[in-house]
Amino acid sequence: xxxxxxxxxxxxxxxxxxxxxxxxxxxxxxxxxxxxxxxxxxxxxxxxxxxxxxxxxxxxxxxxxxxxxxxxxxxxxxxxxxxxxxxxxxxxxxxxxxxxxxxxxxxxxxxxxxxxxxxxxxxxxxxxxxxxxxxxxxxxxxxxxxxxxxxxxxxxxxxxxxxxxxxxxxxxxxxxxxxxxxxxxxxxxxxxxxxxxxxxxxxxxxxxxxxxxxxxxxxxxxxxxxxxxxxxxxxxxxxxxxxxxxxxxxxxxxxxxxxxxxxxxxxxxxxxxxxxxxxxxxxxxxxxxxxxxxxxxxxxxxxxxxxxxxxxxxxxxxxxxxxxxxxxxxxxxxxxxxxxxxxxxxxxxxxxxxxxxxxxxxxxxxxxxxxxxxxxxxxxxxxxxxxxxxxxxxxxxxxxxxxxxxxxxxxxxxxxxxxxxxxxxxxxxxxxxxxxxxxxxxxxxxxxxxxxxxxxxxxxxxxxxxxxxxxxxxxxxxxxxxxxxxxxxxxxxxxxxxxxxxxxxxxxxxxxxxxxxxxxxxxxxxxxxxxxxxxxxxxxxxxxx
Numbered sequence: 001x002x003x004x005x006x007x008x009x010x011x012x013x014x015x016x017x018x019x020x021x022x023x024x025x026x027x028x029x030x031x032x033x034x035x036x037x038x039x040x041x042x043x044x045x046x047x048x049x050x051x052x053x054x055x056x057x058x059x060x061x062x063x064x065x066x067x068x069x070x071x072x073x074x075x076x077x078x079x080x081x082x083x084x085x086x087x088x089x090x091x092x093x094x095x096x097x098x099x100x101x102x103x104x105x106x107x108x109x110x111x112x113x114x115x116x117x118x119x120x121x122x123x124x125x126x127x128x129x130x131x132x133x134x135x136x137x138x139x140x141x142x143x144x145x146x147x148x149x150x151x152x153x154x155x156x157x158x159x160x161x162x163x164x165x166x167x168x169x170x171x172x173x174x175x176x177x178x179x180x181x182x183x184x185x186x187x188x189x190x191x192x193x194x195x196x197x198x199x200x201x202x203x204x205x206x207x208x209x210x211x212x213x214x215x216x217x218x219x220x221x222x223x224x225x226x227x228x229x230x231x232x233x234x235x236x237x238x239x240x241x242x243x244x245x246x247x248x249x250x251x252x253x254x255x256x257x258x259x260x261x262x263x264x265x266x267x268x269x270x271x272x273x274x275x276x277x278x279x280x281x282x283x284x285x286x287x288x289x290x291x292x293x294x295x296x297x298x299x300x301x302x303x304x305x306x307x308x309x310x311x312x313x314x315x316x317x318x319x320x321x322x323x324x325x326x327x328x329x330x331x332x333x334x335x336x337x338x339x340x341x342x343x344x345x346x347x348x349x350x351x352x353x354x355x356x357x358x359x360x361x362x363x364x365x366x367x368x369x370x371x372x373x374x375x376x377x378x379x380x381x382x383x384x385x386x387x388x389x390x391x392x393x394x395x396x397x398x399x400x401x402x403x404x405x406x407x408x409x410x411x412x413x414x415x416x417x418x419x420x421x422x423x424x425x426x427x428x429x430x431x432x433x434x435x436x437x438x439x440x441x442x443x444x445x446x447x448x449x450x451x452x453x454x455x456x457x458x459x460x461x462x463x464x465x466x467x468x469x470x471x472x473x474x475x476x477x478x479x480x481x482x483x484x485x486x487x488x489x490x491x492x493x494x495x496x497x498x499x500x501x502x503x504x505x506x507x508x509x510x511x512x513x514x515x516x517x518x519x520x521x522x523x524x525x526x527x528x529x530x531x532x533x534x535x536x537x538x539x540x541x542x543x544x545x
């Protein structure tokens with residue numbers, strides 16, 4: 001599968017490099033003028049999700065060459081290896097099987113000859129039983145009152161996925177209110193505890209090893225708060241559950257292991273919302289809607305696995321990202337959801353993409369000689385239009401973007417949704433078309449401006465355009481469609497990792513900072529600081545208590 005060291009050695013890469021030169025001088029306006037069927041040729045849909053990628057600096061030849069690059073990179077074989085349970089996370093010697101967590105067809109997926117699906121289904125059944133008991137009021141707190149609030153304590157993948165989905169699907173929530181605590185800053189846990197009642201609050205401690213420093217500090221603070229209110233540490237059993245793999249540590253904390261939800265080492269943190277890490281989603285929305293989320297992701301999995309590459313939406317999205325990152329030098333990509341409920345999606349996708357593909361060596365450990373993962377950032381529109389769109393339109397940086405909008409709103413407040421959609425479409429058109437000086441002068445003249453004003457203002461009203469974007473349209477922001485959207489991005493990241501020949505499923509880059517933090521933490525409490533650079537030494541001294 002890996003009979004080459006770097007993608008730059010592949011024939012398709014070399015062809016794409018030459019092809020890119022022929023497109024540099026072409027404007028997107030010209031591409032649309034040359035082909036009246038362009039929008040139709042460069043769009044596709046599946047599972048309640050429509051992708052328009054026609055506003056990109058590509059031609060049919062571009063797509064063909066990019067697909068050849070994917071094929072020469074071994075994408076089809078690597079994709080099959082992932083779905084088959086092979087240990088494609090080579091540095092940690094693990095399979096990568098978030099697809100098994102939403103395998104709604106229940107086809108066997110083997111790891112070392114053993115089907116993982118019975119274990120997956122058992123946890124789903126446990127989640128259904130527990131969420132049903134809590135939502136119905138059968139599960140009660142230490143004073144006999146029903147649970148009204150759920151506080152999820154985790155960090156990274158044990159926080160972002162559940163938090164994003166609960167926010168995105170808030171109109172469907174009919175269970176307890178959900179809160180998410182991830183930051184070790186004491187303000188996070190303190191401000192959350194100030195809003196909830198110990199008699200009616202359930203805490204979910206989400207930590208695979210039950211040793212994650214930030215999570216366990218927050219967990220013990222929550223435990224102390226509850227015990228102080230109850231006057232009895234026996235209350236912990238009624239108010240704490242765990243999502244973990246360490247029964248011994250869970251039990252030592254005071255949580256009944258019957259209330260521990262299992263997941264496996266082949267579930268990566270940033271891919272874990274489909275597992276028991278998604279328990280807050282099931283509690284807030286109900287298990288039926290959580291399974292609809294799984295259904296949408298599974299439908300996208302099947303599309304990714306079986307659809308030819310030219311029509312395969314995750315493949316196309318991944319290849320377009322490669323095109324800009326490696327052949328046009330774009331270092332930044334914006335996620336721009338025109339849906340207030342998707343306001344946490346940019347942060348979620350930051351982790352998914354940057355923690356996966358922010359790598360500098362290949363799977364074999366060789367330093368790469370080409371750019372890998374871009375900077376992912378963004379915010380919901382229309383807020384972003386009044387914050388950073390000025391730079392997108394007239395700044396000097398090359399930035400691509402994904403605009404995400406729903407056809408239908410969960411609410412019916414007259415003109416609001418129409419205005420939102422109009423703004424979304426207008427921004428993609430403005431970024432693509434731009435405005436020439438001639439057009440700017442004509443517009444100013446139509447306003448009745450004097451010739452002197454026109455001469456003065458025209459240069460400021462020029463927009464170069466030729467700014468690429470994708471537009472993703474959801475039929476509605478509902479559980480199934482959201483599941484498909486998240487899976488679309490997961491597979492996009494996978495596609496790019498395969499082509500860059502990197503391991504998208506480890507994250508060694510976070511380890512060094514953790515190790516140094518442990519040393520500095522001791523030094524901040526009085527231990528003599530030593531072995532640091534002068535800057536760090538000075539800051540430790542200044543911040544010591």
